[in-house]
Amino acid sequence: MSGLMTRANRRLPLAAAALAAFCVPALAQAPAKEPTKEPAKEEASAPQTYESAITNGKGETIGKIMIRDGANSLVMRVTVQPGGLPPGWHGIHFHAVGDCSDPEKFEKSKSHVNHDQSKHGLLNPDGPDEGDLPNVYAAADGSVNAEVSSETPLTGEGGLRDGDGSALIVHANEDDHTTQPIGGAGPRIACAVIK
Ligand SMILES: [Cu+2]
Numbered sequence: 001m002s003g004l005m006t007r008a009n010r011r012l013p014l015a016a017a018a019l020a021a022f023c024v025p026a027l028a029q030a031p032a033k034e035p036t037k038e039p040a041k042e043e044a045s046a047p048q049t050y051e052s053a054i055t056n057g058k059g060e061t062i063g064k065i066m067i068r069d070g071a072n073s074l075v076m077r078v079t080v081q082p083g084g085l086p087p088g089w090h091g092i093h094f095h096a097v098g099d100c101s102d103p104e105k106f107e108k109s110k111s112h113v114n115h116d117q118s119k120h121g122l123l124n125p126d127g128p129d130e131g132d133l134p135n136v137y138a139a140a141d142g143s144v145n146a147e148v149s150s151e152t153p154l155t156g157e158g159g160l161r162d163g164d165g166s167a168l169i170v171h172a173n174e175d176d177h178t179t180q181p182i183g184g185a186g187p188r189i190a191c192a193v194i195k
């Protein structure tokens with residue numbers, strides 16, 4: 001939308017220049033339209049934000065998630081401090097209930113957010129479910145600095161912050177994005193409440 005507008009605006013000086021020889025007042029009016037439109041547009045697209053601590057299997061805080069939710073996509077930054085996770089790839093998903101109070105297994109967070117019985121997996125032809133996300137990589141020191149996106153909204157219909165909330169779960173192994181029910185990602189080793 002903004003791209004189209006910008007392109008249209010960029011064409012204006014040419015057209016205006018051609019017109020100028022015949023009609024000078026038209027040139028003077030054109031720029032006055034812009035300031036009234038732009039501020040309203042920015043307000044409407046301001047992202048909602050949400051932050052939450054990530055806890056490990058001992059209930060200790062190891063990092064945080066920071067979510068920004070815009071009109072068409074949600075973007076989540078995942079930060080884990082050194083020593084927080086075993087090095088290597090880890091599957092992460094949005095699970096259906098915002099409860100991380102059982103750190104031994106994190107089973108209270110239930111299964112993946114999935115309102116329409118989709119198959120699991122970003123690479124599955126019958127998927128993905130609404131909880132599916134790309135893997136994150138923990139460096140040799142166990143830290144993570146990653147950013148992933150999702151079409152699942154933070155609030156509203158089908159949103160993560162529904163009545164019982166949701167949880168971001170970090171798994172021990174990577175998600176192959178294809179097999180059921182969780183892409184072979186293994187045990188749940190960390191959790192962040194989204195409520
Ligand atoms: Cu999961």
Ligand SMILES: [Zn+2]
Binds near residue numbers: 093120132181182
């Ligand atoms: Zn899934």
